[in-house]
Amino acid sequence: MSAHPAFEMVIRGGRVVLPEATSTLDIGIVDGRIAAIGPHLASGAHEVSAKGLIVLPGGVDTHCHMDQQPWEGKSTADDFNTGTLSALCGGTTTVVPFAMQMRGQSLRAIVEDYHERARPKAHIDYGIHLIVGDPSPQVLRDEVPALIAAGCTSLKIYLTYEGLKLDDYEVLNVLDLARSQGAMVMVHAENDACIRWLTEKFVESRKTQLRYHEKAHSSIGDREATHRAISLSELIETPILISHVAAAGAVEEIRRAKARGLPIYAETCPQYLFLSAEDIDTHDLSGAKCVCTPPPRDKSNQPEIWRGVLDGTLDILTSDHSPWNYVDKISEGPDTPFNRIPNGIPGIETRLPLMFSAGVNGGRMSLQKFAELTATGPAKLFGLYPQKGAIAVGSDADLVIWDSEREVLLQNELLHHATDYTPYEGLVLRGWPSVTISRGEVVYADGNVLSKQGRGHFIARNRPFLPQQGLSSILAS
Numbered sequence: 001m002s003a004h005p006a007f008e009m010v011i012r013g014g015r016v017v018l019p020e021a022t023s024t025l026d027i028g029i030v031d032g033r034i035a036a037i038g039p040h041l042a043s044g045a046h047e048v049s050a051k052g053l054i055v056l057p058g059g060v061d062t063h064c065h066m067d068q069q070p071w072e073g074k075s076t077a078d079d080f081n082t083g084t085l086s087a088l089c090g091g092t093t094t095v096v097p098f099a100m101q102m103r104g105q106s107l108r109a110i111v112e113d114y115h116e117r118a119r120p121k122a123h124i125d126y127g128i129h130l131i132v133g134d135p136s137p138q139v140l141r142d143e144v145p146a147l148i149a150a151g152c153t154s155l156k157i158y159l160t161y162e163g164l165k166l167d168d169y170e171v172l173n174v175l176d177l178a179r180s181q182g183a184m185v186m187v188h189a190e191n192d193a194c195i196r197w198l199t200e201k202f203v204e205s206r207k208t209q210l211r212y213h214e215k216a217h218s219s220i221g222d223r224e225a226t227h228r229a230i231s232l233s234e235l236i237e238t239p240i241l242i243s244h245v246a247a248a249g250a251v252e253e254i255r256r257a258k259a260r261g262l263p264i265y266a267e268t269c270p271q272y273l274f275l276s277a278e279d280i281d282t283h284d285l286s287g288a289k290c291v292c293t294p295p296p297r298d299k300s301n302q303p304e305i306w307r308g309v310l311d312g313t314l315d316i317l318t319s320d321h322s323p324w325n326y327v328d329k330i331s332e333g334p335d336t337p338f339n340r341i342p343n344g345i346p347g348i349e350t351r352l353p354l355m356f357s358a359g360v361n362g363g364r365m366s367l368q369k370f371a372e373l374t375a376t377g378p379a380k381l382f383g384l385y386p387q388k389g390a391i392a393v394g395s396d397a398d399l400v401i402w403d404s405e406r407e408v409l410l411q412n413e414l415l416h417h418a419t420d421y422t423p424y425e426g427l428v429l430r431g432w433p434s435v436t437i438s439r440g441e442v443v444y445a446d447g448n449v450l451s452k453q454g455r456g457h458f459i460a461r462n463r464p465f466l467p468q469q470g471l472s473s474i475l476a477s
Helices: 081-090 107-118 139-151 168-181 192-204 211-215 218-234 248-259 285-291 298-308 352-360 367-381
Strands: 006-016 022-030 033-038 046-048 055-059 059-061 092-095 099-100 130-133 152-160 184-187 240-242 264-268 399-409 427-438 441-445
Touching: 006 033, 006 248, 006 352, 046 184, 055 367, 059 352, 059 367, 081 427, 092 427, 099 107, 107 139, 130 139, 130 168, 139 168, 152 168, 168 184, 168 218, 192 218, 218 240, 218 248, 218 441, 248 264, 248 298, 264 298, 352 367, 352 399, 352 427
Parallel strands: 006 046, 006 055, 059 092, 099 130, 130 152, 152 184, 184 240, 240 264
Antiparallel strands: 006 022, 022 033, 055 399, 399 427, 427 441
16 A cells, blocks of 8 residues: 655646745745755655746736726626636736725725625636725724724825826825734826826827827826825824836936935836837827826836836736727727727736746846745735745745746737737747646646636735834824
8 A cells, every 4th residue: 555645746857936045945835835845855646746847936016907897897808717718827816906996985895896896707816905995084093903803914005097086185095004904005106287288188189199199198297196106104103005017207206215225116017118109109199008007118228127127126027907809999990089089908918928038038127036025025015925926835826837938929819808908919939838737736837727706715814014013203293
């Protein structure tokens, strides 16, 4: 009679990426968690060979949109089924999308509805960010603290968009609450008045072509709004994360804040490293496929975003996956004006392969830096670590086995989202996920989806920062 296997699964002989080194090791898994890491582990009931391949922590995408409340009467293409399926096929094993409250709505009701949307469909584990679009005294007093206590430990606020934008007084109220509750605040930092004023001027002058989308969303407005958000954060003495940083001027504001020791964090997304304003400025409306906010800037801006990633000014890389079908982008026909095109692009499945190809195989970064940007860093900032984002004993067995030499011609037909295009069509990438493992279960292997809807769990996240007593020191002085 053969001995009982020591592990339910062993990932055998891969180059395992740990924070301090990359070594050829085995990983033993029991009850969905990592039970042992070392050479020559005992047998597993299920053995997965990773010989000649790289084993990384499963990606953590803390900025993505799926099955979100309709925006101006339109809904994005992905629900929790296709959105999380696309994520896992691209090497992401945890997502944190948004429950979006707009003016006049109950945030609690929005979150309850979002749970109902996610529970039967999610393939992988997920958290929920709270978009606070109406920070009324009742919402801040009765709803937000209870939702934070229930594991939704991050808030997103907007400095632009009708129905969502907050004024500075409202921002201060949200930051003060976040400080007392130990929650992270994400800020969409664009100057709303600049956008509205420029858009009106362009439309009045019949300058409605696609190129004016980037011009109306001036990078000067990004820089000002980023500086303002940092200043309000400094006043209240609470950490914030600047979302989807696109402009070099915004990077410089964040770098200055970090140099002064302020707890300011920031993310960027592949569209600001791989796309540019030139991709939007097309002779037809195909450039609408690259319209998002903030928009990709001139190609000369890209090196500064890369610099921010590589020197640590930009802490994490997320997708800001916001998928629209092309027909919905240009719903008003061949003359659809730039200000009527929905903002957002798909990218949840391509986030990791793009960065692996250009970052790791492009010689820009180590495997450790890649893991920090795409998994460990997001998990730490949003209360998921060490359950997620780490290859460590006791952590969830969320792992991705990468073929670092596989070349892939990126075509939309290869992807698993419900969107009819990818803005990265035609790029040749080197490095692609071969196997995705979620909580010790192989959910994707060599192009075959092995997952099922509803297997993903809601993760009640920890508070990234411990609650602090009292108001900011300016009130105590």
